[in-house]
Amino acid sequence: xxxxxxxxxxxxxxxxxxxxxxxxxxxxxxxxxxxxxxxxxxxxxxxxxxxxxxxxxxxxxxxxxxxxxxxxxxxxxxxxxxxxxxxxxxxxxxxxxxxxxxxxxxxxxxxx
Amino acid sequence: xxxxxxxxxxxxxxxxxxxxxxxxxxxxxxxxxxxxxxxxxxxxxxxxxxxxxxxxxxxxxxxxxxxxxxxxxxxxxxxxxxxxxxxxxxxxxxxxxxxxxxxxxxxxxxxxx
Numbered sequence: 022x023x024x025x026x027x028x029x030x031x032x033x034x035x036x037x038x039x040x041x042x043x044x045x046x047x048x049x050x051x052x053x054x055x056x057x058x059x060x061x062x063x064x065x066x067x068x069x070x071x072x073x074x075x076x077x078x079x080x081x082x083x084x085x086x087x088x089x090x091x092x093x094x095x096x097x098x099x100x101x102x103x104x105x106x107x108x109x110x111x112x113x114x115x116x117x118x119x120x121x122x123x124x125x126x127x128x129x130x131x132x133x
Numbered sequence: 134x135x136x137x138x139x140x141x142x143x144x145x146x147x148x149x150x151x152x153x154x155x156x157x158x159x160x161x162x163x164x165x166x167x168x169x170x171x172x173x174x175x176x177x178x179x180x181x182x183x184x185x186x187x188x189x190x191x192x193x194x195x196x197x198x199x200x201x202x203x204x205x206x207x208x209x210x211x212x213x214x215x216x217x218x219x220x221x222x223x224x225x226x227x228x229x230x231x232x233x234x235x236x237x238x239x240x241x242x243x244x245x246x
Contacts, residue, residue, distance in 0.1 A: 067236060
């Protein structure tokens with residue numbers, strides 16, 4: 022059974038810092054992994070999807086890496102801004118299934 | 134940009150009442166999902182739906198839950214007899230046949246009193 026852990030649980034930083042958010046998963050037989058952003062009381066916004074054959078994926082200031090063999094993915098946020106404040110969730114999908122398994126997330130606060 | 138839309142955004146219902154949550158997935162998508170998030174907890178998978186039938190469901194999705202695609206655009210989640218522990222944010226999601234990105238709606242917040 023897939024278990025997803027995200028570290029740190031919370032992070033508070035001044036704007037401009039480069040950030041690293043970690044995600045680990047127990048079942049390395051994943052098909053792909055998605056990173057989401059969730060603002061308080063809101064839905065999930067897809068940030069990046071990494072296929073199992075990819076090592077990394079980039080979108081603007083965001084870069085996500087994937088190391089399947091070690092069961093880890095990392096989300097890098099460059100030059101953080103107050104608007105980046107949100108909870109960040111990672112969710113892999115294993116082979117032979119069509120469901121995302123979510124971690125508890127990293128709650129990020131970026132202050133001016 | 135196409136998006137998944139959900140109604141209602143918030144519903145308060147009495148325990149034992151039936152609730153229907155509605156979703157309009159992105160128009161060319163064929164895979165549909167419901168997830169839920171109890172306040173302060175993880176987002177949990179409920180059910181996936183493809184080709185007019187359930188393709189996968191979780192242990193949470195028991196006999197009091199059902200899903201339906203009544204027409205070409207709507208996808209609904211029905212909770213037959215609500216319980217206090219059904220209070221949660223319910224998210225609808227969809228993806229197309231060729232893509233792997235799953236897109237979520239803004240959620241329907243259900244409060245059972």
